[in-house]
Amino acid sequence: MMSSSISDTEDQATSSNAFFHYIPTKIDTDPLAYHSNPESSFYVIKNAQQSSSSFPSANSNTLRAGNARTLFTVIPPMPQDTVARPHTSQQRLLIKGGRVVNDDGTTLADVFIEDGVIKQIGLNLVVPAGTKTVDASDKLVMPGGIDTHTHFELPFMGTRSVDDFLTGTQAAIAGGTTTILDFVIPSKEQSLAEAYTQWRERADAKVCCDYGLHAAITTWNDQVAKDMETLTKEKGINSFKVFMAYKGVFMLQDDEIFQVFAKCRELGAIAMVHAENGSVITELEKEMSVLGITGPEGHLLSRPEKLEAEATNRAITIAEETRCPLYVVHVMSKTAADKVTQARLKGQVVFGEPIAASLGADGSQYFNKCWRHAAAHVMSPPLRDDAETGPYLMDLLANGTLSATGTDHCTFNANQKALGKDDFRKIPNGVNGVEDRLAVIWTKGVETGKLDVNQFVAVTSSNAARIFNIYPKKGRIAVGSDGDCIIWDPKASKTISAATHHQACDFNIFEGLQCQGLPIVTIVAGKIAWENGQLNAVQGSGKYLNTACYAEYVYQKLNKREELRDQKMKEQKIEREPYTGEVIDLSKPQAETKSKDQPIQSSGEPNAASVGFHNRPATRAGGRNQQDSSFTFSGDQWDDRNQRKTTRVQQPPGGQSKGLK
Numbered sequence: 001m002m003s004s005s006i007s008d009t010e011d012q013a014t015s016s017n018a019f020f021h022y023i024p025t026k027i028d029t030d031p032l033a034y035h036s037n038p039e040s041s042f043y044v045i046k047n048a049q050q051s052s053s054s055f056p057s058a059n060s061n062t063l064r065a066g067n068a069r070t071l072f073t074v075i076p077p078m079p080q081d082t083v084a085r086p087h088t089s090q091q092r093l094l095i096k097g098g099r100v101v102n103d104d105g106t107t108l109a110d111v112f113i114e115d116g117v118i119k120q121i122g123l124n125l126v127v128p129a130g131t132k133t134v135d136a137s138d139k140l141v142m143p144g145g146i147d148t149h150t151h152f153e154l155p156f157m158g159t160r161s162v163d164d165f166l167t168g169t170q171a172a173i174a175g176g177t178t179t180i181l182d183f184v185i186p187s188k189e190q191s192l193a194e195a196y197t198q199w200r201e202r203a204d205a206k207v208c209c210d211y212g213l214h215a216a217i218t219t220w221n222d223q224v225a226k227d228m229e230t231l232t233k234e235k236g237i238n239s240f241k242v243f244m245a246y247k248g249v250f251m252l253q254d255d256e257i258f259q260v261f262a263k264c265r266e267l268g269a270i271a272m273v274h275a276e277n278g279s280v281i282t283e284l285e286k287e288m289s290v291l292g293i294t295g296p297e298g299h300l301l302s303r304p305e306k307l308e309a310e311a312t313n314r315a316i317t318i319a320e321e322t323r324c325p326l327y328v329v330h331v332m333s334k335t336a337a338d339k340v341t342q343a344r345l346k347g348q349v350v351f352g353e354p355i356a357a358s359l360g361a362d363g364s365q366y367f368n369k370c371w372r373h374a375a376a377h378v379m380s381p382p383l384r385d386d387a388e389t390g391p392y393l394m395d396l397l398a399n400g401t402l403s404a405t406g407t408d409h410c411t412f413n414a415n416q417k418a419l420g421k422d423d424f425r426k427i428p429n430g431v432n433g434v435e436d437r438l439a440v441i442w443t444k445g446v447e448t449g450k451l452d453v454n455q456f457v458a459v460t461s462s463n464a465a466r467i468f469n470i471y472p473k474k475g476r477i478a479v480g481s482d483g484d485c486i487i488w489d490p491k492a493s494k495t496i497s498a499a500t501h502h503q504a505c506d507f508n509i510f511e512g513l514q515c516q517g518l519p520i521v522t523i524v525a526g527k528i529a530w531e532n533g534q535l536n537a538v539q540g541s542g543k544y545l546n547t548a549c550y551a552e553y554v555y556q557k558l559n560k561r562e563e564l565r566d567q568k569m570k571e572q573k574i575e576r577e578p579y580t581g582e583v584i585d586l587s588k589p590q591a592e593t594k595s596k597d598q599p600i601q602s603s604g605e606p607n608a609a610s611v612g613f614h615n616r617p618a619t620r621a622g623g624r625n626q627q628d629s630s631f632t633f634s635g636d637q638w639d640d641r642n643q644r645k646t647t648r649v650q651q652p653p654g655g656q657s658k659g660l661k
């Protein structure tokens, strides 16, 4: 039962199994909790109780998540782990003295984690002797980041992305991300099911943090549809991406996209789209060749922004027609973002994902004199040559129009990018970001006053958890949630560089960016995996996340709409007596049908339509209505069978034709 009243919350606060009592108040004067939005309030957890019981039930209310800032919502029940976490019973950690930041509120509280799960939140907690303590005084304690979009060790464009599930998740952890969602992308000769197994094999042995999978649909047939069912029902995948780009490789046609989206809707999954007009891009690429443009700038010039916006709109339209929720990956331009905005304003369930690159870098790099530098930025859709795009996308994140952030982390070294040294079309597409996303968003979002700390948590973690149905296991600091947290120091700073990053690639698109605000500690499943610049991540310790279909955050509205739509459709059904007259026998030659023998005109009533063309009634004299076209593909006139009256005109107006002499 959904409930959303303040009194419910008050009831809950006094009930025996209440954990927190949230009091909306504007008491916070601490600069750490600075709020840029004057309308938003701070929420303080009072009377936090120690508890070792399980997560609040689905009936319990808490403050509304996300940057929409509706006040009360329901926390769904905790999703079940598919793989039991091994119990290392002595694994206990107390995070002391920090300010706990969720997407809906901030409070001063300690956090006690045991066996990978948050067990207590509050002040003066009683914890077992020997518990390891980490000091978070003057720092923020936030849910670990969720990167919605990575491509670790992806075979692509003749090579393979260099960050694998080990270096990729290590780098993620160094940057404060504790969950990644990667994409299963089948090769031409592979089934979706085989590709899924392959991805699991690659990832399970290496991941240092939990991970989930989306799957890409790169071809469409009945078997793929069946595999989608298996992946959703048995393998924990709830999101499927189609490509409108990479013609001849991954790209699907509109009718296929329609069918994929319809299938997603049927399964309760989320459709995802890489939105670019691949067919037009292929033509524009050829034009670049004709113009002699072979360098990385050709990549940008052949992928104009309007082709991203057009495809975004097309995908949104198809999603609307299939009544399917849509997640637009890597929103790279203002106009594409506007399409998402327009759809959301109309109430469509569409989510937009800007990435670290579109928020923190720009496409002027494609014109850099150094080929290696320019090629290192090649990704699709491209970075836009416009310094305003990043701030624009950040504004849309701040006002809730864009929802979650990823990175599309897909890295290639210079020698791999060099596959396209003479032809930009062969430069492997992809850039870095998994390590830098949080610092870039803090620097470009919080430090500019666009995002408050709670919105920062929303767009880096909680919103993604809700959309992909892993909330509140992930994306929240709460009793019962996984012990994936970061201790964030808003005062810490660094300059991003490939020389010091943990990503395997030899280039960093944020090179030289001075970041303000960093994760000084990253806790993965209750263990410190990153502290004071030291990685202590454990290879293979991450678990695969089962993501269930019908995420309430996504589908609740849609299910209701579907119900109402069905009802409305049924209301429009007309009950009629069945037609009992003659039905034309199409197997017989048309000449034998009755209509041939019957006069076309009987009572001056219209019957022209009955012979296959013309809609307007004949004239009283039985002639063709002059407003009807006399054209048919057969060349026939509808009144061919009527005898025509002819009158020889002896003296036509304008004189007799004598013919040419």
Ligand SMILES: NC(=O)NCCC(=O)O
Pocket: 151, 274, 378, 379, 380, 381, 408, 410, 429, 430, 431
């Ligand atoms: N985005 C990109 O350029 N590379 C990764 C593959 C994809 O997502 O398109």
Ligand SMILES: [Zn+2]
Pocket: 149, 151, 329, 408
């Ligand atoms: Zn991608």
